[in-house]
Every structure is written in structure tokens, then in C-alpha cells.
Amino acid sequence: MKQMTATGNTIDEAVQSALDQLQTSKDQVNVEVIDEGKKGFLGVFGTKPAIVKVSIVKDPVQEAESFVKEVAAQMGAPVEVTTKLDGKHLFMELEGEKIAMLIGKRGQTLNSLQYLVQLAVNRESDQFYNVLLDAENYRSRRRETLETLANRLAEKAIRTGESVHLEPMPSYERKVIHSALQNHSKVETDSAGNDPKRHIVIHPIR
Structure with a gap:
């Protein structure tokens, strides 16, 4: 999980500093306040900066779709992906002109790709997702x-x-x-x- 520890005069400033460095937005992260900081006497003496740890929260659907599209493109069989997330189950339907290449003999290539997608999605996730890949109603x-x-x-x-x-x-x-x-x-x-x-x-x- 990509994360950043940052400091600032206030918690908000520290969070914004981390967001700028991670190049993301607040709705895509988890924020952990390590130290709320302290305003010193006259705003100078005894001042302590606020410290936060900001971690990017990965979207399993986006992660899975990006992985499938990248692998399919490298195989010379680009696809469009329709994804449905139902609790812990991730259903993905693939469409493309060269879809047979991604299915393979008796679905072996599709099964291998499904296995790889599941590994990629669950690699840094706190929740385990079951991935089911389908192509032109092959399943x-x-x-x-x-x-x-x-x-x-x-x-x-x-x-x-x-x-x-x-x-x-x-x-x-x-x-x-x-x-x-x-x-x-x-x-x-x-x-x-x-x-x-x-x-x-x-x-x-x-």
C-alpha cells in the first residue's frame, strides 16, 4: 500500500502535503493522525508540528480492470471490461475482437489470467476478493x-x-x-x- 508520512502546522496542512506528494485526493486515502501538534507560546516557542500518515486506498475494481487490460494488450488482444462487485465476489466480463486468444484451449488461458488477476487484486488488500473472469459467455x-x-x-x-x-x-x-x-x-x-x-x-x- 502506497503511503506517506507528512508534517504541517496543522493536521489539515499535513494531510494536504501528503496528498500533494502522493498526487491523489482525500477521498482516495486513509488518514492516521500520529501527532496533533501543538501551538507554542506566541505561536513560536514550543511549537510542535502535526504529523499524519496517509495511505492510498486501492479500488479493487479499478485495480482488476487495469491489470486485465494491460495483460490483454501485451498479448495483442485488447479488451473492454465490464465489472460487477458483489460483496467479496468480483465478476468480470471481457469483450474483444481476439477474445479467443484470451480464452485458450478449454479455457486454460482464461483460467490462468483469472488466477493472476486474483493475486493482483488481493496482493495489498485487507479483504480477500474472489475473482471470476468470463469472456463471451464462455463459463x-x-x-x-x-x-x-x-x-x-x-x-x-x-x-x-x-x-x-x-x-x-x-x-x-x-x-x-x-x-x-x-x-x-x-x-x-x-x-x-x-x-x-x-x-x-x-x-x-x-
């Missing part, structure tokens, strides 16, 4: 694909009588598989392995 289409895959592999496990191991997936994609089969009467699911190779295993119920 919804991926959910449908995963649900279809879950049911097809469940039938395979029932038919062969053997457990079926799926490919490694991020946690929220594993949750889709678990949810799709949680009420299935003939199979059960669990997760195996460690990230980034953690994956779903579908077991036939004998």
Missing part, C-alpha cells in the same frame, strides 16, 4: 459441456464397473461435476491429487 457454455461430460462418464463408470478419472480442472469446474452427479443413485464422486493436477474421480456404487 456458461463450459458449464453445459462439463455437465454433459459428467453424465456421459457416469454412464461409462456404471457400464464398466470401474472408476473413471477426469482430467485436472480448477476448483470451480470440479464443483460443476460434483453438483451434476450429487443426486445420481448409481455413482459417487470425489477429488484426487494436488493442484494443479487435482481431478474428479467418478466411482460406480456397487
Whole structure:
């Protein structure tokens, strides 16, 4: 967190000095008064300056959008970003002419970018934010694909009588598989392995 300790004849003067040096405005900072200062005799003798610590408060939405746009531009796939903050959840929708480049094979590039954005947003934040990145409704289409895959592999496990191991997936994609089969009467699911190779295993119920 970028911060500045400044002094002045009054608290207001000290704060303004810090704002000038940080090149920001008062609504973008937290102010901690270290010493209120003291007016001396006749305004001269025994005078103590006021001391304040001013810290810039980062906007998680602005931080996330700036990071995504910068990375996308460096990849040669500039994007427009629409962001919604709901409590601790940050939802970001990306649009651009070369969006497929940011999605990647089976969403791998999008997942990696999402991971990096989450690291960047939470690096200096007092509150943890869960970031969900989407591009041209890819997440919804991926959910449908995963649900279809879950049911097809469940039938395979029932038919062969053997457990079926799926490919490694991020946690929220594993949750889709678990949810799709949680009420299935003939199979059960669990997760195996460690990230980034953690994956779903579908077991036939004998």
C-alpha cells in the first residue's frame, strides 16, 4: 500500500502535503493522525508540528480492470471490461475482437489470467476478493459441456464397473461435476491429487 508520512502546522496542512506528494485526493486515502501538534507560546516557542500518515486506498475494481487490460494488450488482444462487485465476489466480463486468444484451449488461458488477476487484486488488500473472469459467455457454455461430460462418464463408470478419472480442472469446474452427479443413485464422486493436477474421480456404487 502506497503511503506517506507528512508534517504541517496543522493536521489539515499535513494531510494536504501528503496528498500533494502522493498526487491523489482525500477521498482516495486513509488518514492516521500520529501527532496533533501543538501551538507554542506566541505561536513560536514550543511549537510542535502535526504529523499524519496517509495511505492510498486501492479500488479493487479499478485495480482488476487495469491489470486485465494491460495483460490483454501485451498479448495483442485488447479488451473492454465490464465489472460487477458483489460483496467479496468480483465478476468480470471481457469483450474483444481476439477474445479467443484470451480464452485458450478449454479455457486454460482464461483460467490462468483469472488466477493472476486474483493475486493482483488481493496482493495489498485487507479483504480477500474472489475473482471470476468470463469472456463471451464462455463459463456458461463450459458449464453445459462439463455437465454433459459428467453424465456421459457416469454412464461409462456404471457400464464398466470401474472408476473413471477426469482430467485436472480448477476448483470451480470440479464443483460443476460434483453438483451434476450429487443426486445420481448409481455413482459417487470425489477429488484426487494436488493442484494443479487435482481431478474428479467418478466411482460406480456397487
